[in-house]
Amino acid sequence: AQKVTQAQTEISVVEKEDVTLDCVYETRDTTYYLFWYKQPPSGELVFLIRRNSFDEQNEISGRYSWNFQKSTSSFNFTITASQVVDSAVYFCALSLTSSASKIIFGSGTRLSIRP
Amino acid sequence: EAQVTQNPRYLITVTGKKLTVTCSQNMNHEYMSWYRQDPGLGLRQIYYSMNVEVTDKGDVPEGYKVSRKEKRNFPLILESPSPNQTSLYFCASSSLGGYNSPLHFGNGTRLTVT
Numbered sequence: 001a002q003k004v005t006q007a008q009t010e011i012s013v014v015e016k017e018d019v020t021l022d023c024v025y026e027t028r029d030t031t032y033y034l035f036w037y038k039q040p041p042s043g044e045l046v047f048l049i050r051r052n053s054f055d056e057q058n059e060i061s062g063r064y065s066w067n068f069q070k071s072t073s074s075f076n077f078t079i080t081a082s083q084v085v086d087s088a089v090y091f092c093a094l095s096l097t098s099s100a101s102k103i104i105f106g107s108g109t110r111l112s113i114r115p
Numbered sequence: 116e117a118q119v120t121q122n123p124r125y126l127i128t129v130t131g132k133k134l135t136v137t138c139s140q141n142m143n144h145e146y147m148s149w150y151r152q153d154p155g156l157g158l159r160q161i162y163y164s165m166n167v168e169v170t171d172k173g174d175v176p177e178g179y180k181v182s183r184k185e186k187r188n189f190p191l192i193l194e195s196p197s198p199n200q201t202s203l204y205f206c207a208s209s210s211l212g213g214y215n216s217p218l219h220f221g222n223g224t225r226l227t228v229t
Binding site for chain 2: 033046
């Protein structure tokens with residue numbers, strides 16, 4: 001069965017702390033894509049990153065970094081030196097080449113950054 | 116500006132009164148999809164469309180209908196809304212069938228059924 005688990009329902013940290021959002025996925029497919037989306041308090045959903053199953057290189061974009069490990073089926077997201085503007089709900093998602101239409105979302109992690 | 120436009124943003128209706136939520140994209144995307152967002156459940160797919168006149172059920176299609184007569188439009192129809200359809204709805208589109216390209220989302224429609 002295909003599944004995405006974001007075990008952390010809510011996280012609250014003080015500004016400038018580093019924080020990691022966990023994402024664990026399940027699939028038997030060998031080819032798949034993983035995504036992270038951000039939903040700020042204004043409600044829109046914004047794409048952050050895509051990673052395919054053959055590319056295990058970690059990625060860094062400014063204060064954001066992503067750690068993809070196939071061995072543990074995880075695609076974790078770290079924010080370094082968090083800022084209040086990072087407060088949002090973050091969703092991890094999985095899409096499968098065996099089912100091009102199916103994109104499975106995790107339940108989301110609500111991140112609150114306190115000033 | 117490339118965008119997905121949903122209307123209305125907010126909708127309050129009564130049980131049984133048919134309604135339509137419109138969705139339009141200007142990016143010439145083949146793939147379009149509807150999701151509902153409920154607390155603790157994330158985003159669940161209702162229906163999707165791989166191209167014009169091609170639609171199929173997602174994970175939670177009961178009580179909903181869709182149509183794809185034109186590439187840019189993908190309306191969501193609730194023929195007889197019920198209170199358990201109170202939710203936040205998102206339309207999304209992407210190119211290349213959706214599995215490897217990011218979704219572009221509309222701004223959402225918050226529906227309340229009383």
